[in-house]
Amino acid sequence: MEYVIEMLNIRKEFGNFVANDNITLQLEKGEIHALLGENGAGKSTLMNVLFGLYQPEGGEIRVRGKKVDISNPNVANDLGIGMVHQHFMLVENFSVTENIILGSEPTKMGVTNKKDAAQKVAKLSEQYGLNVDPYAIIEDISVGMQQRVEILKTLYRGAEILIFDEPTASLTPQEITELIQIMKRLIAEGKSIILITHKLKEIMDVSDRVTVIRKGQGIGTVTTAETNPNELAALMVGRQVTFKTEKGPAHPTEETLTVQDLVVEDYRGIAKVKNLNLTVRKGEIVGIAGIDGNGQSELIEAITGLRKVKSGKVLIHGKDVTGMKPRKVTESGVGHIPQDRHKHGLVLDFPIGHNIALQTYYTAPISKSGIMDYNKITEKAQQIIKDFDVRTQGPHEPARALSGGNQQKAIIGREVDRNPDLLIAALPTRGLDVGAIEFIHSRLIEQRDNGKAVLLISFELDEVMNVSDRIAVIHDGEIVDVVIPEETTEQQLGLLMAGHADKDKKGGKHRVE
Amino acid sequence: MSNRATNLLVPIVSVVLGLIVGAIIMLVSGYSPIEGYAALWNGIFGDLYTIGETLRQITPYLLAGLAVAFAFRSGLFNIGVEGQLIVGWFAAAYVGVAVELPKIIHLPLAILAAAVAGALWGFVPGLLKAKFRVHEVIVTIMMNYIALHVTNALIRTVSEGGDRTERIFASASLRSEFLENLTEFSRLHLGLLLALIMVAVMWFILEKTTLGFELKAVGFNQHASEYAGMNVNKNIIMAMVISGAFAGLAGAMEALGTFEYVSSKGGFTGIGFDGIAVALLGMNTPLGVVFGATLFGSLKYGALNMPNAAGIPIEIVEIVIAVIIFFVASGYIIRLLLLRAAGKKKEAK
Numbered sequence: 029m030e031y032v033i034e035m036l037n038i039r040k041e042f043g044n045f046v047a048n049d050n051i052t053l054q055l056e057k058g059e060i061h062a063l064l065g066e067n068g069a070g071k072s073t074l075m076n077v078l079f080g081l082y083q084p085e086g087g088e089i090r091v092r093g094k095k096v097d098i099s100n101p102n103v104a105n106d107l108g109i110g111m112v113h114q115h116f117m118l119v120e121n122f123s124v125t126e127n128i129i130l131g132s133e134p135t136k137m138g139v140t141n142k143k144d145a146a147q148k149v150a151k152l153s154e155q156y157g158l159n160v161d162p163y164a165i166i167e168d169i170s171v172g173m174q175q176r177v178e179i180l181k182t183l184y185r186g187a188e189i190l191i192f193d194e195p196t197a198s199l200t201p202q203e204i205t206e207l208i209q210i211m212k213r214l215i216a217e218g219k220s221i222i223l224i225t226h227k228l229k230e231i232m233d234v235s236d237r238v239t240v241i242r243k244g245q246g247i248g249t250v251t252t253a254e255t256n257p258n259e260l261a262a263l264m265v266g267r268q269v270t271f272k273t274e275k276g277p278a279h280p281t282e283e284t285l286t287v288q289d290l291v292v293e294d295y296r297g298i299a300k301v302k303n304l305n306l307t308v309r310k311g312e313i314v315g316i317a318g319i320d321g322n323g324q325s326e327l328i329e330a331i332t333g334l335r336k337v338k339s340g341k342v343l344i345h346g347k348d349v350t351g352m353k354p355r356k357v358t359e360s361g362v363g364h365i366p367q368d369r370h371k372h373g374l375v376l377d378f379p380i381g382h383n384i385a386l387q388t389y390y391t392a393p394i395s396k397s398g399i400m401d402y403n404k405i406t407e408k409a410q411q412i413i414k415d416f417d418v419r420t421q422g423p424h425e426p427a428r429a430l431s432g433g434n435q436q437k438a439i440i441g442r443e444v445d446r447n448p449d450l451l452i453a454a455l456p457t458r459g460l461d462v463g464a465i466e467f468i469h470s471r472l473i474e475q476r477d478n479g480k481a482v483l484l485i486s487f488e489l490d491e492v493m494n495v496s497d498r499i500a501v502i503h504d505g506e507i508v509d510v511v512i513p514e515e516t517t518e519q520q521l522g523l524l525m526a527g528h529a530d531k532d533k534k535g536g537k538h539r540v541e
Numbered sequence: 542m543s544n545r546a547t548n549l550l551v552p553i554v555s556v557v558l559g560l561i562v563g564a565i566i567m568l569v570s571g572y573s574p575i576e577g578y579a580a581l582w583n584g585i586f587g588d589l590y591t592i593g594e595t596l597r598q599i600t601p602y603l604l605a606g607l608a609v610a611f612a613f614r615s616g617l618f619n620i621g622v623e624g625q626l627i628v629g630w631f632a633a634a635y636v637g638v639a640v641e642l643p644k645i646i647h648l649p650l651a652i653l654a655a656a657v658a659g660a661l662w663g664f665v666p667g668l669l670k671a672k673f674r675v676h677e678v679i680v681t682i683m684m685n686y687i688a689l690h691v692t693n694a695l696i697r698t699v700s701e702g703g704d705r706t707e708r709i710f711a712s713a714s715l716r717s718e719f720l721e722n723l724t725e726f727s728r729l730h731l732g733l734l735l736a737l738i739m740v741a742v743m744w745f746i747l748e749k750t751t752l753g754f755e756l757k758a759v760g761f762n763q764h765a766s767e768y769a770g771m772n773v774n775k776n777i778i779m780a781m782v783i784s785g786a787f788a789g790l791a792g793a794m795e796a797l798g799t800f801e802y803v804s805s806k807g808g809f810t811g812i813g814f815d816g817i818a819v820a821l822l823g824m825n826t827p828l829g830v831v832f833g834a835t836l837f838g839s840l841k842y843g844a845l846n847m848p849n850a851a852g853i854p855i856e857i858v859e860i861v862i863a864v865i866i867f868f869v870a871s872g873y874i875i876r877l878l879l880l881r882a883a884g885k886k887k888e889a890k
Contacts, residue, residue: 334767355770364768372768377761382754386769395751 032057032092032189032220033078033109039086040073045421047073048084051246053222053239055189060211060221062235062252064228064264066461068419068431070244071224075191078222079111080104110182114193116174120167124160125149128181152183157213172203179210190214191222196230197459208234226264226461228257242266265463273469276477278497280309283346284450284481285331290340292326292505300326302505303340308450313472313482315496315513317489319525323505324485325367328454332364333357334372344450358387363448365439365456367485373439374427380435381409381423384442416441417467433464440471451475454485469495489518503527555872559865566861567853576851577861584846585839591846593724596733597799599838601626603736604791605816606823606830606837607743608659608784613825614747615780616760621666621681622788623813624688625659627806629792631692632658634803635699637709637796647712652735652793659789660782662688667781671774677781685809693805705804715798730798737831739787744827746783756780788813815841822870840865 033055040048047070055061065071076082078089080098089096091107098104104111118127125146133140146162153160158176166174175195182190192211196204211221211234223235231238232252240247240263247263261269285308292301301323308314318324329335331342333354342350344360358364366372374383385394385405394404409423418437420430427435436456443451453472457465472495476482486492492499493513500507501524509524564574585595605622612619619625633655642650666680700706715730723729747753759766759776767773791812796803819837823829840862847858 332768353770353772354767358770366768371762371764373765375758375762375765378758382758386758386765389754389769390751395754398751400749400751400754 034090037087059236065241067433108188110187280312286343288341291338308481312497315492318502361449363443367454376428384409412441559868563861580850584843590725593727593729598842602834606819608787609820610825612784615756624685625662625788626792629655629659629789633793633796637713644712651713655789655793656786660786663781663785667778732794732798
């Protein structure tokens, strides 16, 4: 078989840290080759080596059998290697064509010739079934469409080998299906694809072969048809992974969180949470299932004091905390794993140790009469880093430098370590790999088993079904039904989330009011 | 290249480059760069007197730089240091002439008056930012003009129509016979010590106090700070108040040390604006501000000698000085780029 790309025994070091150690990846012509690894395993580093952004300390790269030295991204472009980045590199208020020609604008007598370029873009779009309008403005088109513009950009520059970096991270299920079609079309047209991902389902769906890396080490390459998700997960994490979260029955007791007739408005004065009622009891996990944008964020922000409450009440242990400052709510025994870990969860420019102290920095023993004892922060951080398996070089490493999964573990460590009576976890596993997800789920269940109340907000049906003891379905700012996971199906939940409340269905009678 | 080597090499290379380009400018204009630089050197380090005067010049730059840097660390751009300095200058001078008290009370009182006046001038933009989200740059610029004209009017009132106040009482003065004798009767005063203490104070607030932890957190990420229960508005106001107090103290240096009076001004002193460059050159750290202020103060004072000793017109001198500072600032940019490149590599892990 002919290899279009061979990366042989690649080694990449950053100082004392070995990001890639002896990794081999061989891409056959016309295949979709998945590159699988946990967050921070070294996938992006390896691809940046291939794309000429980093120079390897060892090993060699061959393109179509010929040894090459990819000293910068232009060399990679000339060799027909194109990269579709996870975070799109597009100018928002430029048109599709303008974005595609940016950096190599074709000119006619000194004037940019957009017309010919647009025709070429349209032709490519048609050839690969991308359905992109060359004249559309980027900010007007959907995320999935923007990604296709990125794909077009590489094709326009003559890429034969496309690298997709976590392409499904920000797509809806519908868009993911479309992307998979597009990838298959690209292969049919003779392209070769490297797919960077940690999602096993995608790999099983589209890839021909899989190369697994773990903690910077090349583990090996397997043929997709001869493997299964369990084996892949084990290879990636280095141990057996259970997909079904182990948990015993819940023993809920008294109410910890009570939300009564809550109304929350957005900044335009439009109600996003409408007369919402909800309870979470000690010793249970209540999952809030719903499609993004149905009032989940506003609900959490109202409970935690980050957003004004229009009317209604929030009670913790029967004590009214409505409209209190975030610190008062926190001190009433609430832990909050925020939805957006970069915006709310972390001060990215602070060391990870400072971030771990973000909720306790003002209390003894860290702060005494207004003076900080940073040694105490370091001690605390070291303990949480150890207990929650946060992979970092230490408490002084900037939070920004940690991988997403480890940032999230640090946040969870911070919140759980305070032993709150109510733990609110908003999208706690977004963007994380199976190992980290398993870890986080077991921590949530552990809190429940310790007699704490847990409120879980998730857009992933799997997660809500696996982890929750009761599921409250939110639609358009209201809880439309509360169901028991064992007595419902994903289809029923899907219908409820879409607003089709089915009152006759079994298991739908557990209303909380 | 190792980190330490870069740290050492970048400033040296950038200063040398600045000197070379400055030399070319003097050559092209028909003046001798050797004479020019000799005059600059002598203007800074020539004898004990010039060294004393150079140190005196550095003093207000230290405090103005601290003021800007402190606000920057809290995520605020205080362009109002100039105005805060002017009100501080007036307040200190006013206390200096209005009453006569024992030195042990009078001097601290005059210094305190300057800090309070500056703090008040910082409080207004801080409050407007916190309560109404009015951008501090706009407010502080306007506050500069208000400070200039209000103090001019007050000076006229206090001096009954004159354009400067009386000399302050000796009990409020920062003058030190010891320092003057040491430096052949330069105007070097005790304010330098105060400024250096303030460098330590800024370091202490930012690195050792709970307030400093909050201020830095708010400076980096207001959303996360709010999530963590910090009072973002209170911190914004505190940052501007402390920044303004540093700036007010810079004014006290002029009122109680260098001039010992305050006169009405036709325009800004420029120290507050140069403070922005001092802070940026020093990467907004207390020690960095010492470096930035030393460079600024030395060049500014040394340059005064160039027209006299080398016959170079003041316009050319100012261009040469600007070029040197420009290159030092570019060195900072080069270092920043190096750091960013290193930072990106780390992220990719």
